[in-house]
């Protein structure tokens with residue numbers, strides 16, 4: 158039963174750089190798009206996507222899909238608790254919060270440390286030994302079980318061919334690994350690693366897996382070393398390779414210096430001890446209480462995603478905010494519900510800025526515009542308020558403080574702002590309103606800097622003098638100046 162596969166890969170940097178993208182466009186037309194920022198890839202959805210696109214061998218594929226589901230039902234209760242990957246009701250965030258909980262519980266005791274090894278496997282899915290896999294599956298559900306027979310059948314005969322719709326490559330026979338992009342592959346991987354939990358038996362070490370992403374932690378470094386030694390043996394027995402270079406160690410502690418004897422080894426080679434590590438999308442720092450780096454990374458990723466959306470200024474403002482909530486907010490807030498209690502006022506400020514930057518682009522005002530004005534113009538509440546409601550998070554001192562600062566700034570807005578056209582009319586908020594940026598820019602700075610004799614950046618004050626009429630000029634003098642001959646549109650141009 159030979160199958161021709163579509164090409165799919167994740168959004169890893171090395172897959173998405175321009176050279177690769179260009180090559181793929183020209184060489185492989187049968188590509189499946191992987192959604193951006195999707196740690197929970199649902200392979201079944203993609204399988205259906207293939208069907209919709211091609212309608213090819215629908216019967217076989219559907220049977221295959223049903224088997225995948227059947228298999229999940231059959232084996233799910235036999236997969237160990239520490240495996241979070243591709244299981245009902247469990248996500249990457251569950252895995253991370255489980256790890257964080259372990260660390261926090263240890264660090265509550267003064268002077269205690271918690272050591273974690275983040276294990277990286279080389280091409281785990283490709284190297285799986287099929288015979289071992291079938292043996293483990295037989296042990297689990299029985300050798301004569303229909304699913305065992307079918308899966309053994311599928312894995313005993315498959316080859317891949319790459320098609321560019323004109324030519325087909327030579328057949329490449331696969332004898333190792335589970336099938337790429339197949340809905341049952343993650344389940345098969347979970348079956349393969351079911352017995353891995355035995356390496357932590359009778360120790361204080363705990364293990365967390367999300368598919369092939371694995372973390373093992375303990376407050377007892379000697380025990381953790383023993384577990385690592387067992388892991389090496391387990392990997393050998395199962396023909397999996399641990400990537401030493403990418404396997405990292407982190408020592409979580411309440412303070413104090415890193416000690417040399419806290420370094421673990423893998424096959425007698427010391428592991429690299431790192432101060433931060435991105436685990437399933439959340440960057441952990443050794444002090445644990447700090448998520449500064451994670452927040453910075455999420456904010457930067459959200460702002461980058463924002464710049465990929467063109468013509469924001471042409472969108473109706475409410476529509477733009479709907480877009481923000483569905484496409485940008487999830488990137489900025491990933492992981493926040495599990496670290497909310499540790500966020501600082503400064504972290505909250507960074508998250509809030511993602512929203513104000515977005516609104517500035519919708520409004521067509523400059524990046525240095527006072528953020529507080531954007532909330533009034535857009536008639537929006539603060540992003541952190543939204544997040545707290547959406548994620549059902551409690552009030553924290555940092556949250557209260559951050560909100561107080563934001564509200565204080567909003568209350569300090571000058572009163573004339575509220576009688577500008579932008580605030581008294583809403584036409585400019587509609588779709589494709591060509592002059593939106595003129596109305597909004599007038600409201601936020603009045604083009605004061607264009608006519609004031611003081612040329613450096615400043616807030617308008619009593620000493621400001623108009624260079625056209627030589628009279629005192631306030632923020633919104635441009636529209637009242639008798640000598641001003643040009644229109645606001647012209648002011649806006651340069």
Ligand SMILES: [Zn+2]
Pocket residue numbers: 605609610611615616617618621622
């Ligand atoms: Zn001035």
Ligand SMILES: [Zn+2]
Pocket residue numbers: 623624625626627628630634638639640641
């Ligand atoms: Zn004037």
